[in-house]
Amino acid sequence: MSASSAVRPEPATAPAKAPRKPNPALMKSLQPSNELAAVVGSSPLARAEVVSRVWEYIKEHKLQNPQNKREILADDTLQAVFGGKSMVSMFEMNKHLAQHLS
Numbered sequence: 001m002s003a004s005s006a007v008r009p010e011p012a013t014a015p016a017k018a019p020r021k022p023n024p025a026l027m028k029s030l031q032p033s034n035e036l037a038a039v040v041g042s043s044p045l046a047r048a049e050v051v052s053r054v055w056e057y058i059k060e061h062k063l064q065n066p067q068n069k070r071e072i073l074a075d076d077t078l079q080a081v082f083g084g085k086s087m088v089s090m091f092e093m094n095k096h097l098a099q100h101l102s
């Protein structure tokens with residue numbers, strides 16, 4: 001039997017993973033505080049939607065530090081949400097947003 005006619009075994013395939021289930025805590029609609037409502041609106045929203053709308057606001061008002069895009073330079077509206085801080089990191093932002101959702 002020649003090498004070209006040898007039967008090669010099929011490569012083993014990994015078992016199919018189940019699709020990720022969304023975290024119900026992140027999908028729950030929460031009421032934004034008055035300070036946060038000035039940015040995202042006053043209707044209840046899921047956390048993911050709140051973060052998305054805050055980022056839209058940040059980009060629309062050009063509030064990212066041009067030298068370090070991970071830093072948000074808060075205007076007066078966002079300072080009310082960020083506890084008076086004029087600059088927060090994008091990682092710190094979620095901590096501040098959580099305090100304004102109930």
